[in-house]
Amino acid sequence: MIDYIVAAITALLLLVGALFALAAAIGLVRLPDLYTRMHSASKAGTVGSGLLLLAAGLYSQDPAILARAVAGFIFFLLTAPVSAHLLAKAAHRSGYDLDALSVRDDIRDR
Amino acid sequence: MITPAAIVAVASSAALVILGLALILAVWRVVAGPTLPDRILALDMLTGIAIGFIAVIAVKTGFSLYIDIAISLGLVGFLATVAFARFVLSRGNITSKPSASATNGNTQQRAGGKKR
Numbered sequence: 615m616i617d618y619i620v621a622a623i624t625a626l627l628l629l630v631g632a633l634f635a636l637a638a639a640i641g642l643v644r645l646p647d648l649y650t651r652m653h654s655a656s657k658a659g660t661v662g663s664g665l666l667l668l669a670a671g672l673y674s675q676d677p678a679i680l681a682r683a684v685a686g687f688i689f690f691l692l693t694a695p696v697s698a699h700l701l702a703k704a705a706h707r708s709g710y711d712l713d714a715l716s717v718r719d720d721i722r723d724r
Numbered sequence: 725m726i727t728p729a730a731i732v733a734v735a736s737s738a739a740l741v742i743l744g745l746a747l748i749l750a751v752w753r754v755v756a757g758p759t760l761p762d763r764i765l766a767l768d769m770l771t772g773i774a775i776g777f778i779a780v781i782a783v784k785t786g787f788s789l790y791i792d793i794a795i796s797l798g799l800v801g802f803l804a805t806v807a808f809a810r811f812v813l814s815r816g817n818i819t820s821k822p823s824a825s826a827t828n829g830n831t832q833q834r835a836g837g838k839k840r
Contacts, residue, residue, distance in 0.1 A: 625735030633742060636745055638772075662776055670794075693798070693802040700809040703813075
């Protein structure tokens with residue numbers, strides 16, 4: 615019985631994580647400029663790969679492996695905002711403008 | 725009666741197909757991205773999708789050592805994105821013309837220059 619529950623949760627996590635990664639990739643293609651693409655890729659992409667790691671840790675049914683997968687997920691959650699913020703700051707400072715659809719740019723007072 | 729292994733096998737095959745679609749879309753953004761930061765962002769996304777692939781392979785084959793590989797790939801991807809962002813920063817402002825560097829470019833170069 616416990617095998618069926620673990621298998622069902624693992625299958626659910628696998629499908630949801632892969633769909634999050636697909637949503638992030640679709641946003642990466644469809645959104646108009648760098649900053650909105652970053653909003654898609656660094657949030658949904660992190661959750662997607664994190665859920666897949668969690669599925670791999672859960673399916674092994676070993677606390678040590680699950681702890682490593684959770685540690686990896688937390689590491690991704692900590693590093694993704696840092697790298698996205700650094701890239702956005704660097705791009706904005708070196709003159710890559712927001713899309714014409716954007717209504718507000720607080721750094722440049724527009 | 726369906727065995728638990730069969731459920732996970734079907735789900736992991738479907739996840740591999742979906743991740744393959746996501747990989748193709750991200751590669752399209754790397755090739756077509758109009759600016760350099762777009763390409764850097766798409767490479768970061770490719771690292772995330774590769775981590776997902778490795779996790780699905782870990783479920784499919786049962787080798788839990790793949791999770792360590794995924795964690796170290798995440799570390800390398802974070803460092804690569806940070807290094808690329810520093811490169812974009814140190815390249816300076818793309819909108820300032822080279823001829824205007826004597827008058828106006830000095831302050832702009834300090835704003836995006838190598839000192840930070």
